[in-house]
Amino acid sequence: MRGLVLFIVMSALELVHAPCVRAEAARAPDVGALTRELVLEPPGGQRSAPLDLDAAMRVLNIPSVGIEIIDIARGGTSIVRPLGSKPQLYQAASLSKLVTAVAALRLVERGRLDLDRDVNDDLHVWHLPPSDFTRERKVTLRGLLSMTAGIGVPGYTGYLPGEQLPNLLQILDGKAPANSPPVRVVAVPGSGYAYSGGGYEIVQALIETMTRRRFPDAMRTLVLRPIRMGDSSFAQPLPDLVAKRAERGHRADGSELPDGWRVMPELAAGGLWSTSRDMARLLTVIARAWRGESARVLKPETARMLIAPQNGGPYGLGGAVAGSGNDLVLMKRGQNVGYQSYVLLFPARGQGMVVMTSSDNGTTLATALIRRAAAVYGWKLGELKD
Numbered sequence: 026m027r028g029l030v031l032f033i034v035m036s037a038l039e040l041v042h043a044p045c046v047r048a049e050a051a052r053a054p055d056v057g058a059l060t061r062e063l064v065l066e067p068p069g070g071q072r073s074a075p076l077d078l079d080a081a082m083r084v085l086n087i088p089s090v091g092i093e094i095i096d097i098a099r100g101g102t103s104i105v106r107p108l109g110s111k112p113q114l115y116q117a118a119s120l121s122k123l124v125t126a127v128a129a130l131r132l133v134e135r136g137r138l139d140l141d142r143d144v145n146d147d148l149h150v151w152h153l154p155p156s157d158f159t160r161e162r163k164v165t166l167r168g169l170l171s172m173t174a175g176i177g178v179p180g181y182t183g184y185l186p187g188e189q190l191p192n193l194l195q196i197l198d199g200k201a202p203a204n205s206p207p208v209r210v211v212a213v214p215g216s217g218y219a220y221s222g223g224g225y226e227i228v229q230a231l232i233e234t235m236t237r238r239r240f241p242d243a244m245r246t247l248v249l250r251p252i253r254m255g256d257s258s259f260a261q262p263l264p265d266l267v268a269k270r271a272e273r274g275h276r277a278d279g280s281e282l283p284d285g286w287r288v289m290p291e292l293a294a295g296g297l298w299s300t301s302r303d304m305a306r307l308l309t310v311i312a313r314a315w316r317g318e319s320a321r322v323l324k325p326e327t328a329r330m331l332i333a334p335q336n337g338g339p340y341g342l343g344g345a346v347a348g349s350g351n352d353l354v355l356m357k358r359g360q361n362v363g364y365q366s367y368v369l370l371f372p373a374r375g376q377g378m379v380v381m382t383s384s385d386n387g388t389t390l391a392t393a394l395i396r397r398a399a400a401v402y403g404w405k406l407g408e409l410k411d
Contacts, residue, residue, distance in 0.1 A: 058401045059094065063393040067386070081393060085386040086279030089113055089272045091301030092394060095308055097316075097375030112256060112300040114271040115381040116286060118359030119180075119411070120304060120366055121259070121297035122225050126170050126343025127307070128247040129228055130327050133166070137235045140167040140342075144227060149234050151197055153227070156210045164214050166231065169224040170342040171335035175212035178223030181205055181295055183287025183362060186262060190290045193233070193240075196226055205291075218338030220411060222294035229293035240292050251322050252310050254303035261296045262288045271298065272383035274363020279384075282363045295361055304379045308370045311355070315372035331355075332372055344368075345410035352405040360388065367391035367409070376402055 060078035065085065073084065082090065091113055117124075132138040138147060143163035145152045153164055158175055168174030182204065184190055191203035199207030208223035229240050236243040241259040249257050263271060273285040289296040313319040314328035323331070331342045332355045339345050344357035351373045359366035365387025370377035378398050380391035392409060399406045 056094070059092075059394065059398055061397075063390075063397055065389055065393050067389045078394075081390060085384065085390055086275065086277065087382050087384040087386055087390055088275060088279075089115075089383045090387075090390065091115065091379070091381040093301045093305035093379040094398065095305050095312070095370070095375070095377040095379075097309065097312060112302050113383075114256065114267070114298050114300060115366065115383060116274065116289065116295075116359075116361045116364040117257075117297040117299040117304065117366060117381070118295045118361035118364055119222070120299070120357055120359040120368060121293060121295050122222075123343040123357050123368070124244065124248055124257075124297055124299075124307065125225055125228055125232070125293040126331065127311070127323065128232055128244055129166060129170060130323060130331060130342060131247050132232065132235050134324055134327055138166055138231060140170075141165050144169065144231060147231055147234060148227075151194055151230055153208075153210060158210045158213045162214045162216075164210060164227070166228065167335055167342070168214050169221075169228050171338055171340040172218050172220055172224065173215055173336035173338045173340070174221070174224050175210050175214040175216060175219070176208060176221040176224035176227065177211040177219075178206055178208050178226075179220050180222045180360075181289065181291040183289045183291075183295075186284040186286070186288055188288070190261070190288060192290075193226065193230060196291055197223075197230065215336050218336075218340060222291060225293040226291055232293070244292075248307075248322075249303075252303075252306050254299065254306055257297060257299040257303045259292045259296050260298070261290050261292060263298060267298070272364075274361070275384045276363065277385040286364070287362045289361060295359075299381075301379045301381045304366075304368055304381070305377075308355075308368060308377045308379065312370055312372045312375055312377065316375065328372075332370075339410060347407055347410065348405065354404075354406070356410050358388065358409070358411045365391065367395065369395060369409075371404060374402075374404075376404070 062075040063081045065073040164174045189202040195203045197208045244259050274282040310322050314323040317325045334346050344355045348354050355370045357368050366381040368379045
């Protein structure tokens with residue numbers, strides 16, 4: 026099957042300094058079992074009989090998928106169905122938010138940003154307009170990263186290749202040629218959780234302000250290069266040479282998107298192009314920091330804050346969080362037009378999974394794969410969240 030990549034990414038380091046959680050003994054991975062007995066449960070559709078991966082992809086009209094299993098404890102890498110030296114590029118969609126959160130937290134560690142300071146104190150070129158909602162409680166970076174800042178604009182739909190693209194200020198103010206509403210406070214900050222891509226565009230403005238660099242360049246320095254995510258880029262539109270490696274997006278019926286994909290100038294919210302291998306590297310770095318095994322990119326205390334519910338909501342600092350102890354899990358879904366992905370990480374177990382697809386049916390496949398991996402590895406899973 027074209028476009029299938031399945032890896033197990035692990036670390037050779039021993040389990041040390043796990044924060045108050047006993048890591049379970051590693052179970053030998055049964056890689057083949059992950060691609061068998063997949064049960065599809067499409068929204069509004071009928072639950073399927075168990076299928077192998079190839080059959081599931083045919084049923085869902087999915088031409089390409091990248092899959093990685095992270096298992097830090099076992100200290101090795103197993104590659105199944107390799108496709109050559111260059112893995113496929115996918116639009117990571119909202120997985121971009123987790124990468125953006127790591128960059129923002131690195132600036133917090135350096136004292137350049139503060140999780141609980143009014144973001145308007147750090148924004149120079151653009152400011153959130155005053156509002157009755159912010160009279161007593163201000164918008165903070167902690168609120169933005171945890172989706173509890175009271176910011177509107179849940180998501181973005183992108184632009185056809187060749188269309189005029191808005192700059193960041195036009196996106197934030199909802200001015201032409203932006204096709205999205207202005208980013209504004211629509212509820213009292215800290216009063217509740219509400220998914221907001223717009224909030225991450227404010228984070229983009231903070232990162233650009235604090236680094237004095239364009240967002241793609243800042244992200245390359247803060248995250249992509251240190252984590253060796255060499256196949257990942259926030260360039261929108263993609264340079265022609267890189268675009269040749271990009272998987273083209275597909276509708277649910279299997280038809281290809283006109284010109285291949287939508288261009289996403291809302292970089293922090295959904296503008297990352299990446300591979301399943303690079304996203305697995307990111308999760309591995311987060312897990313090792315959480316476990317106290319490394320402070321090279323994030324300090325352990327920062328990683329543990331990232332994977333902890335914030336402001337009473339279901340989100341940590343960059344992704345949804347559930348469970349506790351060995352069952353603590355970080356989850357993030359990505360959904361752009363023509364591309365759907367999912368990542369999850371059990372930091373105490375040192376295990377996780379990445380699924381990236383070039384299809385509007387990708388979430389259905391990712392859910393089936395994750396449920397199958399849970400059965401194989403003994404993960405305790407509840408509802409998969411955004």
